[in-house]
Amino acid sequence: MKISLCVPMYNESSIIASTARELYKYMNENFGDDFEIIFSDDGSRDGSAEIVKNLDLPNVKVVGYEKNQGKGCAVRHGVLASSGEIVIFTDADLAYGVDVIKEAVDILDRGEHSVLVASRAKHKKGYEGYTFVRKLASKTYIKVLNLFGGIKISDAQCGFKAFVGEKGRKIFSLCKTNNFAFDLEVILISQKMKLKIYELPAKIINHRESKVNVIKDAFRMMKEIAKIKKNIAKIDF
Ligand SMILES: Nc1nc2c(ncn2[C@@H]2O[C@H](COP(=O)(O)OP(=O)(O)OP(=O)(O)O)[C@@H](O)[C@H]2O)c(=O)[nH]1
Numbered sequence: 001m002k003i004s005l006c007v008p009m010y011n012e013s014s015i016i017a018s019t020a021r022e023l024y025k026y027m028n029e030n031f032g033d034d035f036e037i038i039f040s041d042d043g044s045r046d047g048s049a050e051i052v053k054n055l056d057l058p059n060v061k062v063v064g065y066e067k068n069q070g071k072g073c074a075v076r077h078g079v080l081a082s083s084g085e086i087v088i089f090t091d092a093d094l095a096y097g098v099d100v101i102k103e104a105v106d107i108l109d110r111g112e113h114s115v116l117v118a119s120r121a122k123h124k125k126g127y128e129g130y131t132f133v134r135k136l137a138s139k140t141y142i143k144v145l146n147l148f149g150g151i152k153i154s155d156a157q158c159g160f161k162a163f164v165g166e167k168g169r170k171i172f173s174l175c176k177t178n179n180f181a182f183d184l185e186v187i188l189i190s191q192k193m194k195l196k197i198y199e200l201p202a203k204i205i206n207h208r209e210s211k212v213n214v215i216k217d218a219f220r221m222m223k224e225i226a227k228i229k230k231n232i233a234k235i236d237f
């Protein structure tokens, strides 16, 4: 069974070589030769793509484009370029560590679920290391999404998600959101397709400084969700 791992990257030159080596080692140890790692370059200006290419690691490739479009666009490109029976995406800083990869594969391999989302809300220590304000904002935001956004899972925004390959590629072929709201679109489309979603408790292992501006981003997100809902209403499932 081939596993595809997609990593969106935007100006990650400081960490991307060590991420690529760590992921290659992990995938090779756990899945032998039956995997691909796709780095999806979101128009980086710092040579991130060249760094990965120059490592010349087996089963590792780089896709992407010249102009920065946003994480959603990068993930979509990566997933649509994948061919594995299972497709996963995770952040370039490996915020959730690598062990979640095998956990996710084993769960999807049981065949009961088509989508797996990591959830900080389901983990006892999921918000460890977050400032009080960031934690409160995260939890409030999740409640708002549940109540007004129609999102039925506990942590839509988590950066680690896995799919049965066919389903993942189908979902992303319907996605239009280029920015950080794409996670919501993925969940809403999965729900509309009536796919069974597994929530895997996860915690942030690698912390780096957050660029999230809680108030500004929450407002922007509510506007995005209205747009997403309009788009999804037009899709014939
Ligand atoms: N910031 C940013 N990241 C991008 C973009 N396109 C792709 N990415 C990648 O998306 C992933 C997540 O980026 P982060 O900046 O850590 O964003 P986050 O995890 O949602 O938020 P915080 O870590 O809480 O700030 C990384 O792999 C980035 O390289 C982009 O346009 N902006």
Ligand SMILES: [Mg+2]
Binding pocket: 091, 093, 095
């Ligand atoms: Mg991050």
